[in-house]
């Protein structure tokens with residue numbers, strides 16, 4: 001790499017040739033032009049957004065009501081917005097890679113390096129900046145409502161966690177413009193990502209975006225676990241918690257124990273690169289197997305951290321749209337816990353072929369297969385929940401049934417891979433790529449999209465267009481099938497993963513089918529955007545301000561939509577699982593309490609934004625080795641964080657009278673409204689008051 | 697029922713708002729410590745896998761670089777500082793007033809800084825003798841583990857200073873008290889980690 005000696009210290013190792021526009025100007029190949037195009041999208045998109053915000057004057061309410069808010073609901077929504085933005089980049093990259101491979105018989109249009117950058121950013125983005133924020137967003141939004149709490153235990157820390165997560169995403173976006181991202185995959189295995197093989201700044205972008213966002217996730221895990229243990233409404237003992245809350249708890253526990261190995265492994269890699277340490281180098285006593293162990297000690301629990309909350313969402317969806325209690329709640333809870341524990345015991349299956357003995361492989365192979373048992377239990381419980389239910393095949397149910405079928409296939413191919421002898425044949429082939437997309441897309445992404453549809457009316461007070469919902473769901477499901485089922489076959493034919501091109505013509509037909517599927521997925525993404533725009537435009541027709549459009553069963557539906565910032569006018573008392581369904585059946589769901597009390601809430605604060613600014617500055621300064629800026633940002637962040645502990649007036653009080661008035665207005669609206677039966681759910685008559693039916 | 701839910705706090709009526717709040721933040725801090733313990737755990741594990749000829753890679757090994765006398769002094773300084781922190785907590789519990797609490801916290805701070813001075817002195821001797829982290833995997837792991845503990849002690853020292861400022865600024869209000877109690881947990885936690893380092897790294901390395 002060229003050094004910056006001639007530039008002096010102020011810009012570290014940065015030189016203008018690192019700008020993607022300059023690279024494309026100097027060397028206008030398709031590959032470079034695509035890179036510059038993506039970079040200009042980032043720049044123009046950012047500029048357009050800024051201009052729009054100033055022109056429309058929205059920046060003021062956005063700053064006041066959102067960016068400085070400590071309300072768990074707003075923070076949750078911001079997480080989900082982040083993940084949707086990143087999803088569009090990730091999906092486009094996926095489709096671009098599929099296009100390259102469709103044209104990749106003896107060539108294609110991308111250089112190997114560019115392709116490597118694509119799968120590295122795609123994997124990193126999808127895992128850390130789509131799936132994780134999506135899951136965190138739902139947990140943030142829904143969990144406190146489900147347990148009858150006013151907020152998370154640590155609302156300001158919650159905002160800081162979001163700030164740290166956004167830092168990571170921002171760094172990945174900036175890498176498109178300034179310099180290059182890592183080419184070492186989402187796992188960033190050394191020694192390839194070490195200084196010797198990757199002297200550029202790519203791996204540093206990966207390191208700092210993952211490390212900084214990872215710290216945010218650890219704090220989120222702590223926050224969620226403490227909230228669930230300490231903030232439950234009276235009577236909400238553990239075995240009355242809704243299933244989504246259970247999965248949130250298990251996910252939080254995984255975060256608390258699995259994020260530290262990631263933090264450690266990335267920082268060790270950083271020390272190797274920056275300070276000439278020898279943890280994972282080839283020489284002087286380094287050992288990259290330590291990295292593989294540490295990384296997967298995080299990486300395997302990570303996938304369950306993602307999929308468990310999705311299971312939680314599906315559980316709520318199956319129960320609600322079947323109009324029934326969940327079948328065998330207790331076994332679902334135990335299965336969730338079992339999976340959370342087992343997820344920590346199988347990480348070695350990620351390197352069956354890297355030299356440990358056969359006995360170790362057998363032990364970890366069996367441990368891996370054991371996870372299929374509690375998962376199987378869940379699948380049967382979900383099916384039994386639907387059995388003899390009064391099912392409405394609404395959009396979340398489309399995702400849920402798509403999930404049930406596809407996920408079983410993905411799980412089976414996982415059991416196949418868990419057999420070390422088979423793994424020796426297909427590991428590092430695209431069979432593996434098909435497998436993990438087969439669990440991640442139906443498992444995690446469909447879960448999140450089902451939740452998006454299910455809870456959107458709760459968050460914004462209007463439903464999403466059902467028609468476009470069916471279109472989107474269908475496109476996602478078939479698009480997935482067309483994209484990834486052919487990949488299983490190509491994998492069995494022996495195509496290695498991460499190949500930019502190939503010379504065996506037998507692969508080509510499959511790749512052409514796959515690129516067709518990718519086009520469908522791209523349309524699904526487009527349909528998702530259209531759905532949102534259409535729904536916003538028709539928000540009057542779709543409005544459900546009374547709060548319970550789907551005849552919900554758990555406490556989050558017992559509030560108006562959107563809920564007031566304090567969630568509940570008075571904290572509910574819980575006597576049952578499915579508390580809201582039971583209260584509705586007994587006719588006391590919308591009672592006026594004897595008295596109201598003042599509610600104390602944290603004031604708004606800009607601390608999360610300051611963390612975002614200083615964190616992004618810190619990350620960039622570390623990547624480009626601009627040491628004075630590192631110092632400035634670290635000191636800035638410390639001043640912000642320590643200074644915050646000197647604040648004594650961090651709370652404000654909402655007077656009881658105000659709460660009473662708002663609650664009364666809502667109760668009056670309810671009293672005046674006509675309830676709507678389940679068949680009328682998708683009609684404009686649905687204002688969010690469900691007609692009563694006998695509970696099951 | 698005992699008189700206090702949290703020894704050393706005396707926050708107000710039992711099961712009042714102050715206690716409920718304290719319970720949440722204390723529990724949260726325990727969870728954070730658990731997470732931090734995992735960090736130390738994996739670094740310990742990394743260290744243990746490098747104390748062998750392959751990891752040492754022909755460079756200096758434990759016997760060549762550890763100065764047990766200095767390490768013993770560090771141990772004593774750190775353990776004593778935990779004791780003095782305990783005394784500070786007792787002062788808080790028995791309502792001895794701001795002056796006593798600050799006094800014992802300052803002693804704790806001084807002992808902590810003493811520990812850091814000896815530790816830094818050891819490191820610089822090692823560097824001077826060619827035992828730098830870039831020399832071998834073993835030394836890399838050593839310099840990830842022991843200075844990480846030192847960094848924690850240094851953060852604890854900063855935190856001590858901040859707390860002394862807040863005690864004088866706000867007095868011994870519940871917010872300050874629960875923060876002190878969390879700092880106490882942190883400080884004692886560092887003792888526990890150090891005992892691990894002392895036995896596994898130093899005694900184990902020289903055995």
Ligand code: HEM
Pocket residue numbers: 091093094095097098119120122123124126127130131184185186187430433437440441444445483496497498499518521
């Ligand atoms: C939505 C449509 C998607 C498409 C078209 C797609 C496509 C691809 C392609 C072509 C690759 C490269 C495979 C190879 O190198 O042989 C890849 C890798 C990967 N994808 Fe996706 N993907 C999609 C969604 C997702 C989602 C939702 C996730 C996770 C939540 C994900 C996670 C990953 C990961 C972790 C890798 C591995 C990156 C690496 O090799 O380091 N993908 N994907």
Ligand SMILES: [Cu+2]
Pocket residue numbers: 299300346347349350
């Ligand atoms: Cu795994």
